[in-house]
Amino acid sequence: MLFIVIGIPVAGFWVSSYLHKPLPLEDQAVVDVPRGASFSGLLSGMRRDGLLGDPGEARLRRWGARLYSAFTGLDARLYVGEYQLVPGDSLLTLLEKIDRGEVMQRSVTLVEGWTFREWRALLEGLDGLAHETKGLEEGEIMARLGLPEQHPEGWFAPETYFYTRGTSDLDLLRRALERQQRILDDAWLSRDEDLPYDEPYQALIMASIIEKETAVPDERGRIAGVFINRLRRGMRLQTDPTVIYGMGEDYDGNIRRSDLRRATPYNTYRISGLPPTPIAMPGRDSILAAVRPAPTEDLFFVARGDGSHKFSKTLAEHQRAVREYQLQRRSDYRSRPEPAK
Template sequence: MRRKIRVFALLLVFVIVAIPLAGFWVSGYLHRPLPVTEARLVQVPAGTGFSHLMSRLQGEGLLGGEPESTLRRVAGRLYSRFTGVEGRMHVGEYQLFPGDSLLTLLERIDRGEVMQRSVTLVEGWTFRQFRARLSELEGLTVTLDGVDDQDVMARLGMPDTHPEGWFAPDTYFYTAGTSDMELLRRALERQRKILDEAWLGRDDKLPYDDPYQALIMASIVERETGVAKERGQIAGVFVNRLRLGMRLQTDPTVIYGMGERYAGRIGRADLREPTPYNTYVITGLPPTPIAMPGRDAIFAAVHPQQTKALYFVARGDGSHTFSNTLAEHRRAVRQYQLNRRDDYRSSPGAAP
């Protein structure tokens, strides 16, 4: 009887001592920094099990050499069994930084703290530039390769719609596996919301028949100036011209109409070519936007500055000089564009 008591007591002591020691051992390997000297990405594809994840980490050398990597795998497995993390693994990419431990990584995966990538779609870019940027993004799933613009718009629920202008320039965040269509859909929804809100709060008696014409004007304003404080003035000049029946005579529309033929210069023949976008030839707005306008350009289009100016010319530093009369405009052209070729245009030209 006494012998049985002694054996039981020894077993009890063993358990009491062994469990804390085992916990201390597991904790040590979980908290010890991994052998990572620079930021790394850890992929957790769909269907990945915990054992597969640990095997990948070991195969990529992220758990260290032997026998340390094997001991980390055992510690990770015990941690998984104790916490149930295996049933809560979130698919995605996870960042691993120098000094991070296996526990840090497993907790990120447990919480689903997937890495967020970002892309900035720039104000004034065209739809073609938007698509080109999306096609080269790392981690983005490309689904639109070889799909023409009209089909893209049809997939977005806007068939027979020209895509230009309909996507909001902004910085968008995404995770690995997000599709290019998803980003375009988000940009489209954002731009429609911006335009709807701007149109509801627009100034009275604007020379636009509908929000789309305001979007067209905003795209021209966006392309005409990179100086934020001038957007309202630029819009004011164009609105004045529309009201008087004057041609807009703005180079960015000519360039857009030239398409891939544009090689950095506009010649006299280009200014006379009768394209739907040549505002030196047509009266009024072009048929579609010519770029992706940002929120500020849309605001300027529906809240143009009250001005008597009908002309503006580039100073050469990114800003413009505005003139009320043709005589003032010609003096400004002589002052700022004296060394330019005769057919140089950087602003609306003289009234017809």
């Protein structure tokens, strides 16, 4: 009788010690708890995947897990999701994460200056995301997001977004849309007086052009000032990014004279004023530049070749800058800074 009284606690302690013992992990691992999963099914799956160790250790870990579940009631409230384990984690680590619903977070960065088409391609390639927009036309997507008459370009805020497995791409786009709407509304309320556009959407269009023209933060306000000066004087914007956007998939990396003569709604060498829609996804700083441009008398700018621009007040100055920076291009010439590595 004494042996039983002593032996049961000792056995229980011995079994429970395997809950604390690190799992045999050489690298990170992900344990998936699908909808409708049972506690025994979870443990069986981990055993099959080799996460519980050799057969003897696996048996003891499973017994220990059942003891934990009996005391906590975990088997009745398994939170669906993915749970990440790293070397050194124990089975107890996993069970406590499941008990708290501490599911693994994935992330995706929607990049400033990308187009909606590029964003869709990125989202379609993401693992763990439910692809509800696959096969939908752009208009159908915007209708599901509550803006049935809007072109999608420009309406989604560049940012890093976190999501869990099973999140839909539509939900992620909705978050980006709501964020961009808040940014645009707040910026519009703080806008300068006498801007050459009278609605927030026009500011969004301008912001997208600014975004594509420069990635140098200090230049955004000045470039906005140039474009606004041109609009106020009735001058055409004559900006290459709008031409490129209008070319669509025909753009092969070069703009030819014939492209500048082609009549498209986005060819600002041919049309007056702003194009009909944004041409990319502008970030917050470009939106602020569009509504609060830097004071300047400049009417022109040209890429120096190092990512920055040379600004000019007169056509003569601009033509000299063009000869200096663009007619004698070096092999390392670029109009935008190289991306950070």
